[in-house]
Amino acid sequence: MTEFEKTLEDMKKRHLPDSPQDKKNYKCTKCRDSGWVEVIHEGHIRMKRCDVCESRRLMMQSGISQEFQTKCFENFDTRNEPQLINAKGKAVEYCRSFLDIEHTRNNSIMFYGQVGSGKTHLGTAICSCLMGGNIAVTYMTYRNTVTKIKQRMTDEADYNREVSRYAGARVLYIDDLLKGRITESDVNIMYEIVNYRYMNSLPVIISTEKALDELLEFDEAIGSRLIEMCRGNIIQLQGKELNYRLFS
Ligand SMILES: Nc1ncnc2c1ncn2[C@@H]1O[C@H](COP(=O)(O)OP(=O)(O)OP(=O)(O)O)[C@@H](O)[C@H]1O
Ligand SMILES: [Mg+2]
Ligand SMILES: [Zn+2]
Known part of the structure; x- marks a missing residue:
């Protein structure tokens, strides 16, 4: 398994689908209210601010x-x-x-x-x-x-x-x-x-x-x-x- 595939597998594991119960509890399902999402940049996981939460913050x-x-x-x-x-x-x-x-x-x-x-x-x-x-x-x-x-x-x-x-x-x-x-x-x-x-x-x-x-x-x-x-x-x-x- 290449480094990149490992990274993907790792991400998938941490992104198992939420149960309906979990989903209901998050205000933002994209970042699960952490304010951050993971993106892959040059084969590495990087954290990026959640744009959905950012839009919401700007609206407030x-x-x-x-x-x-x-x-x-x-x-x-x-x-x-x-x-x-x-x-x-x-x-x-x-x-x-x-x-x-x-x-x-x-x-x-x-x-x-x-x-x-x-x-x-x-x-x-x-x-x-x-x-x-x-x-x-x-x-x-x-x-x-x-x-x-x-x-x-x-x-x-x-x-x-x-x-x-x-x-x-x-x-x-x-x-x-x-x-x-x-x-x-x-x-x-x-x-x-x-x-x-x-x-x-x-x-x-x-x-x-x-x-x-x-x-x-x-x-x-x-x-x-x-x-x-x-x-x-x-x-x-x-x-x-x-x-x-x-x-x-
Ligand atoms: N074409 C439309 N479709 C859906 N809702 C509309 C439409 N036009 C107006 N509304 C609704 O009617 C209400 C009055 O509209 P709005 O306040 O935007 O008008 P306005 O032109 O700004 O009026 P004013 O000159 O009094 O400020 C708002 O709740 C708005 O969402
Ligand atoms: Mg008006
Ligand atoms: Zn978010």
Whole structure:
């Protein structure tokens, strides 16, 4: 028996099928909750972090609410509606091409328009898909986050720490951009976050009820940067019939 065959035999022995009882007890059947899996590298067993557990850890840390953690492309129903078919297609394509476009000027995606049309659903489905590939995503509810950051303005270190959490994230999902009444400090905070990401070509996923001209009216510097980053991936959802809460 060669060294390699011995290694394989050894692995097999340690990987006897679990009894149904065992399976039920593991949260992760891939690594049996150890967080590590064995791989063969150049004829030797090596330990590698379990990618299933890693995706789960990223999801827990992303800030996505429990309700939306289950949203994915599979449970997004396009209802034969051309706008929804297009939106889902764009979202899936974005995930597929993500690693190729990540560091370019055109690495972002935006859903805007009709309330209840599934903008947040599609945005979080993209996040799940990326985290499935072990790409970290930070979720930010625009209104809550800006309010939280404003409360930290009196403590510079605390303020900077909080801003950089969003500004420097590998991928940032800004949900419900521009919701609520806007003040000058909201604009300043958003400028800091968006400009940093723009300058460093860091991707954003955006959902908003606002139209593009409203985004520019809010602040042209922020709006035009976001529009440039999302070029080719700006998806409008229009029409009351798309409100899932009313017509599903
Ligand atoms: N096409 C769809 N298939 C399955 N579920 C959907 C679809 N569209 C929306 N939903 C569900 O309907 C609810 C509302 O959708 P969602 O929150 O994504 O809409 P939204 O466009 O973000 O609305 P808002 O403008 O209020 O933020 C969610 O629970 C979502 O999962
Ligand atoms: Mg939403
Ligand atoms: Zn695992």
